[in-house]
Amino acid sequence: MTDTASKDVTELDHVVIRFAGDSGDGMQLTGDRFTSASALFGNDLSTLPDFPAEIRAPAGTLAGVSAFQVNISDHDILTPGDFPTVLVAMNPAALRANLVDVPRGGTVIVNSDSFEERNLNKAGYATNPLVDGTLDGFDVYEVPMTSLTVEATKELGVKPRDAERSKNCFALGIVSWMYTRPLEATTAWIETKFAKSPLVMQSNLAAFRAGYNFGETAELFASSYEIKPTMFDPGDYTNVSGNTALAWGLIAASQLARLPLFLGSYPITPASDILHELSKHKNFGVRTMQAEDEIAGISAAIGAAFGGHLAITTTSGPGVDLKAEAMGLAVSLELPLIIVDIQRGGPSTGLPTKTEQSDLMLAMYGRHGESPMPIVAAKTPSHCFDAAIEAARLALKYRTPVLLLSDGYIANGSEPWRLPDVADLPDIAVDFATEPNHTSDKGEAEFWPYLRDTETLARPWAVPGTPGLEHRIGGLEKEDGTGNVNYDGVNHERMTRLRAAKVAGIVKDIPGVEVDDDGARDLLVVGWGSTYGSIGAAVRRVRARGMKASHAHVMHLFPFPSDLGEVLRRYKRVLVPEMNMGQLSRLLRAEFLVDAQSLTKIQGAPFKASEIEAAMLALLDNPSPEVS
């Protein structure tokens, strides 16, 4: 970084930056670019995109504010950070909506051009916060980004209105200078991204460089900052979002199972990116079908499963509601199927772009009749890859629909991921039935579609095209063994118990619960899904205070790992933080009779580590956050 030599460079161990602007300002792109540059630079990081459900809410209003938070660090981190220490606000509404989260003393960089009366009014500011004392105690940088961008792009012949659109690149330039990010990656990215419209490309490049140079030369900034690369384990890395990792995990599962992948899906936020990603990879033999509705998505997948494909349907909560009947059919047919639920705020349409973990009970019980279904939950963006393979493994081996839960937070959030060696991934291939499996009273060879494997209780998977194994299956109750329609009550009870036993038996085939145990028995924090990072960070903080606490994270929610009850009973206190009204804690209480204390948050945003830390301290009888 020789070009920053004229100013001081201060070293930081981490920084949390939030980019905020209008939905139309390109804040997600800006954040994403800064993240990628930081990932390539070698920092550990974690991101939290936050955007409104409207594609273009009225410009300048609070409703239209879109934000992207990224935590970059020189050591391994688990969350996007509780509070931004740097806020980049492109307009008054973005300042107003986000300033509450910035601690006093934090850095606020504003686009001062946008602080004129009309925008102030739209944001609901009676007076200008840049002059009325609102920002007292903050480290404020007023930069006329719009006019500087127009100025920087003037010579290109860009119309001023079009030039203004590049102001996000100007902001990116400033922040890239402030945090000594290398320029090359972003420059190359702008060149590729806008290759089709050279003028836009040049204008964005000019704005980006101008922002960078502004930081370097303007008297405004005394110092830039450096966050050294994290000491990662050796290996190949990429920065990955949960939805991309999940899509790749499904492709990997298809390769590992040596079965073609079929996806039936209807677009829904925040799951659609999986459909988009899978649709790109037809060369892997992937068939994606954008169905006419949610029900058709899963129904088509069931058809493909019958045909011997690795069948998947992806959706979010409202779609799971619609798919419930077909999920019951898959339970009855005992065919492999993966139902991916990227949870979002509910009920009803709820908060489509905000995160929540409120579909656990839906996953567990949301079907009529006794219809048990294994549930696997991903805990971080990169873990979505492993969780997808695990869901496929269970579905294929046990011939059962499996629910794979993720949520909007990890689906859209990203983190660096050390890529697995493909050769180390598990072989999850299963055999199709090819021969009759029974002899009739008359001594003839027959095929019984519900004659189970004695160990797994899985039924044979005989796919159409296999001579001699022609058979019919359906949603009516079947006779044990033959699979013929049967309404006998005793048989129904036997089949109900067999289906339950099959799914319950998966417990023998899954690892014990993952526990980060420090030896003490005072407090265990139990989580599932995307709270992994927040709980982990909270546990670290508590330990840094010299206190003891452990963290168990449940990936298999049905059946639970066999040692979960025993683990829970080891500790005096059990705390269960969840982004719902306490669904896992209720299940743990019901299942294991332990006094699981619930900590809940239903604000469409992940827990801050400090919120969990506070609850832990309260349970540890140490209410004072000052003690360290």
Next chain:
Amino acid sequence: MTTVDVPITSRKDWMSDQEVRWCPGCGDYSILSAVQLMMPDLGVRRENTVFVSGIGCAARFPYYMNTYGMHGIHGRAAAIATGLAVARPDLDVWVISGDGDALSIGGNHLIHALRRNINLTILMFNNQIYGLTKGQYSPTSEVGKVTKSTPFGSVDTPFNPISLALGAEATFVARTHDMDRNHMIETFKRAHDHKGASFVEVYQNCNVFNDGAFAAVTAKENRSDNLIPLQHGEPIRFGANNDKGVAPDAQGHFQVVNVADVGEDALVVHDESRDSAAHAFALSRLARGPHEPTPVGVFRAVERDHYGALVGDQILDAQAKRGSGDLAALLRSGASWTVE
């Protein structure tokens, strides 16, 4: 590819060992036997044949066929079959449905299967009633129908299934009825041989809840006067003495005429292969219900690429251009870096 001869089969080979459980006298029996009789002539293998159904009396059909089969859930047969046909283009996939299953709860899936031209043979048994739930009116019941759920007569306008299928961009649309085995076999064969989605409406008598709904056109004594057989390339004529026909009126609408009144040259010549569905649609509007002269046979049969083939082509194309997938390369397809 080596071609292996399809083994010679008889009707019995296509019958499963399950006892058929429709009401005695139900029209479903004659449709089942027509299909079982036809199968040996199709030149297909049992193991490559799949019957998929939803819910309803008709939906029990797959259990009686000694092929692969799936009895699904209400209305979803077309969607389930779509997934199977797209995943496995090598299979012969049949959908067996009824008027409630296909046009009410499953209407969405039917129209989308047709517009996508999924390679399916869809037989919709139309009995204009809900049989399995014991006699409520259906989306094809006539206005004024008195049933348990419409004690004062139904007030809804029914669907015309042929018009609906044509409106949904179907490439093959036909009608037959349960009283004429040969006509059924002939129609089903055509439907089977068509590449893409074929839709066949089968008038089917529910002798328990809607007996005689089609008798005015399908009873032996009424056929010559009230069934209009559609023959591709032939003037449309019917009647005991072939004395009636179909001709356009001054506005161009099709109407039934006496051949003697208009002359043979005025008759409409049936052309099932027209690109425009207007001709077939006009024929579908000829009868307002199965109580006046009603066309049977193939209304429309046109070629259009089917969805499964197009999807398969895209995969082959992607593999030819990019090679079949390499997982390690996929994981490194974004910006990736190496830590030594």
